[in-house]
Amino acid sequence: MVVHTHAHADSVASYPEGWEAWPVVKESMTLPADTVLPPETSLFIQEAVRSYAWINNGEGSPLTIRVNPDKLEQYKTHGPYTDGPTVVAVSEVEGIIWVTEHFAGLPMYGSYNRKGQDISSMHPTLEPEFCQRCHDTYKDICINGTCTEPVLSSYE
Numbered sequence: 001m002v003v004h005t006h007a008h009a010d011s012v013a014s015y016p017e018g019w020e021a022w023p024v025v026k027e028s029m030t031l032p033a034d035t036v037l038p039p040e041t042s043l044f045i046q047e048a049v050r051s052y053a054w055i056n057n058g059e060g061s062p063l064t065i066r067v068n069p070d071k072l073e074q075y076k077t078h079g080p081y082t083d084g085p086t087v088v089a090v091s092e093v094e095g096i097i098w099v100t101e102h103f104a105g106l107p108m109y110g111s112y113n114r115k116g117q118d119i120s121s122m123h124p125t126l127e128p129e130f131c132q133r134c135h136d137t138y139k140d141i142c143i144n145g146t147c148t149e150p151v152l153s154s155y156e
């Protein structure tokens with residue numbers, strides 16, 4: 001693993017070939033910029049909504065979350081995770097693939113387009129340091145780097 005320190009950090013997680021065939025565990029949304037959140041909304045969600053309000057010119061986008069089939073059981077318990085790509089969140093309108101990979105138990109992040117090109121320098125919120133600020137900070141919600149409530153309702 002290479003530790004990047006330059007200003008425009010490249011993706012640290014690698015592009016997981018074949019993610020298109022991974023099972024969908026959740027369909028979600030990045031919300032439009034004019035979304036009015038209820039006042040009791042957690043700081044975590046407020047920050048997440050604000051960070052990605054620019055997507056699709058502020059109009060929001062469906063988000064599909066897919067898990068590496070070899071890691072479905074690990075995902076259900078938020079880890080501990082084995083090495084390799086773990087989960088992707090795909091912004092369907094912009095075609096952004098957010099990747100979380102694990103190495104030695106630690107989460108690493110990356111952003112790619114559908115061609116597998118690194119797009120982490122396209123927007124400040126796509127840099128791996130930015131992902132960490134949320135995914136590694138809210139430790140009561142994001143456990144071992146994954147944030148979604150791992151209900152896996154589509155499998156029950």
Ligand code: HEC
Binds near residue numbers: 044098111131132
């Ligand atoms: C400000 C908070 C925040 C930032 C910054 C953030 N995320 Fe997330 N992330 C979330 C939330 C909230 C969810 C759960 C979304 C849902 O379930 O609707 C999520 C979900 C994900 C998922 C699906 C698996 C999971 O953890 O549930 C991946 C993969 C992911 N993010 C990767 C990234 C990457 C890569 C970056 C940086 C380019 C990033 N995230 C930046 C808050 C954030």
